[in-house]
Amino acid sequence: MKNVTFLRWWVLFVASVVGMIFCWKAGLVWQIYQKDDTFVSLLIIGIYLTLSPWCGFKTQAVCKAQDAGLWTPAIKELSERRAEIGWFFSEVELTLGMLGTVIGFVLMLGGFEKLDMNNTASMNGFIASFGHGMSKALYATLTGIVCSVLLKLQYFNLSQAIERGGKS
DSSP: OTTHHHHHHHHHHHHHHHHHHHHHHTTHHHHHHHHOTTOHHHHHHHHHHHHHHHHHHHHHHHHHHHHTTOOOHHHHHHHHHHHHHHHHHHHHHHHHHHHHHHHHHHHHHGGGGGOOTTOHHHHHHHHHHHHHHHHHHHHHHHHHHHHHHHHHHHHHHHHHHHHTTSOO
């Protein structure tokens, strides 16, 4: 069967699109948008939506080069360098998720300085800001981990194709 590598990428991509549609319909995307004041989660999603199709184009190019008998050491080296870009950005997504976590915790713990333990209204305000900061932190972490893993799966598929000499 020709282009099994590209078909594997296609299945991963379609599954992630279906997952995003499910998250959209469930209101998760809107919830992330509302709670993440830093927009780190949206940046992570944007990187994923840019590099995932790019990986598909590169996977297809590797398959076509092999099928046409054009697979040379120079094309292999170029393909490896392009795949490294994807690996780099999958790590960037994970790092941005952790950055969003730290920002959320800083915002969450920043309420301690205004806290008056003898004032009930002050305590209620602190608890509300604590929850908001915690949700920022966890949404950024979740988005970073999920997008990073999905992107790494796609680039792993591409890297395997490159190592096999572009053979499907």
